[in-house]
Amino acid sequence: MQQDKQPDYRPVVFRDRSAGYAFLTRSTATSEQSIEWDDGNTYPVIDVEISSESHPYFTGKARSVDPEGRIARFERRYGEGD
Template identity: 55%
Template sequence: MREGIHPPYGPVVFRDRAAHHAFLTRSTLAALSGGRTVEWEDGNVYPVVDVEISNVSHPFYTGTARVLDAAGRVERFERRFGKRS
C-alpha cells in the first residue's frame, strides 16, 4: 500500500439514534465523526458516528416488515381489468 493516501482505520462507535443502540467496530469513518466522542463500556474514549438505522431498528431484521396479501392483489387486478378467459 502507498503511504499517505489511505484514511486512518481504527475503532469507532456506531450509535443507532432510532433504537438507542450502539456497537463498537473498526472503520475509516473516524474522520467523519466531527470530533464527537463517547466513553465506551471498557472506559476508553472512541469517536462516535450517529446512524439513522441499523440491524436493531431495520424492519427486515426486526420482523416488522409488512407482508402483502398476494391473493387480494390478484383479485383487485381482476376486478379492475377483468378476468382472462
C-alpha cells in the same frame, strides 16, 4: 502502496439513537464527537439513522404485501380469463 494516502483505520462506535443501540467496530469514518465505551476507552462516535436493531426487515416488523388482494383487484378490473 503509499502509506500517507491511506485513511486511518481505527475503532469507531456507531450509535442508532432511535433503537438505543451502539456497537464498536473498526472503520475509516471520522467524527468530531466521542463517547466513552464499556471498556473505559474513548472512541469517536457516529450517529446513524437506521441499523439492524431498528430496520423493519431485521426486527420482523416489515410490511407484508398482500398478493391475494392484488390478484383480486386485477381480476375485478380486467375480468377473469377464460
